[in-house]
Amino acid sequence: DTEVTQTPKHLVMGMTNKKSLKCEQHMGHRAMYWYKQKAKKPPELMFVYSYEKLSINESVPSRFSPECPNSSLLNLHLHALQPEDSALYLCASSQVGAGMNTEAFFGQGTRLTVV
Amino acid sequence: KQEVTQIPAALSVPEGENLVLNCSFTDSAIYNLQWFRQDPGKGLTSLLLIQSSQREQTSGRLNASLDKSSGRSTLYIAASQPGDSATYLCAVTGRRALTFGSGTRLQVQP
Numbered sequence: 001d002t003e004v005t006q007t008p009k010h011l012v013m014g015m016t017n018k019k020s021l022k023c024e025q026h027m028g029h030r031a032m033y034w035y036k037q038k039a040k041k042p043p044e045l046m047f048v049y050s051y052e053k054l055s056i057n058e059s060v061p062s063r064f065s066p067e068c069p070n071s072s073l074l075n076l077h078l079h080a081l082q083p084e085d086s087a088l089y090l091c092a093s094s095q096v097g098a099g100m101n102t103e104a105f106f107g108q109g110t111r112l113t114v115v
Numbered sequence: 116k117q118e119v120t121q122i123p124a125a126l127s128v129p130e131g132e133n134l135v136l137n138c139s140f141t142d143s144a145i146y147n148l149q150w151f152r153q154d155p156g157k158g159l160t161s162l163l164l165i166q167s168s169q170r171e172q173t174s175g176r177l178n179a180s181l182d183k184s185s186g187r188s189t190l191y192i193a194a195s196q197p198g199d200s201a202t203y204l205c206a207v208t209g210r211r212a213l214t215f216g217s218g219t220r221l222q223v224q225p
Contacts (some may be wrong), residue, residue: 006158033212042215043204044215050210065195105161106151108157109157111156
C-alpha cells in the first residue's frame with residue numbers, strides 16, 4: 001500500500017474559523033511533509049517532521065500550526081487565515097534513511113478556499 | 116539555495132510522438148531525483164525515482180536519466196497517448212526535502 005490519505009478533499013472556511021487538515025499513511029514512513037501549491041505553481045515546502053519531531057519550518061506564519069501525534073498521522077491546524085492562503089495543501093511521506101535515498105509519496109491534497 | 120528549472124514550460128504533440136522533458140538543477144549535492152505527474156487539481160503521482168548513484172530508470176514507456184555532475188535529468192516518453200496529458204514535475208531531494216521545478220504542461224492531441 002503506497003497510499004497517503006488526506007481529508008477533507010475540499011474545505012471552505014471564513015477568516016475567523018478554526019479548522020484542521022488531516023493526513024494519514026500506513027507505509028511505516030517516519031518523515032512526513034506539508035507542501036502548499038498555488039495554481040500553476042510548483043509545490044512549496046512548509047513543514048517537515050522526522051520521527052514525529054518538527055525538523056523544518058520554512059518560516060511559515062503562525063496561523064498554520066502543524067502537529068504529528070504519531071508516526072502515521074500529520075495534522076495542519078488553521079486559524080485566522082487570509083484569502084491569499086487559498087491553495088492546494090499537499091501531504092507527503094517518505095522513509096528516513098542513510099543518505100535519504102527514499103521515494104516520496106503524496107496525497108491527493110486538500111483544496112482550501114478562504115472567504 | 117537549490118533551483119530547479121524545467122524546459123519547456125508547455126508542450127503540445129500529436130498522439131504517437133516520442134518526446135523529451137528536461138530538468139536542470141543548480142546544486143549537484145542531491146540524494147535523488149523524482150519525476151511526478153499531476154492532473155489538474157489533483158495530487159502528485161510518483162513516476163520514477165533515480166538515486167544519485169544511478170544514471171537511468173525505466174518504467175513502461177517512461178525512461179528517466181540523470182547526469183548529476185552537469186545537473187541535468189531528462190524524462191523520455193515513448194509513443195505518447197492522450198492519457199499522458201498532464202503536468203510533469205521533477206523534484207530533487209537535498210538537505211531540505213524535495214525542491215520542485217515549475218513543471219512541463221503536456222497536451223497530447225488525439
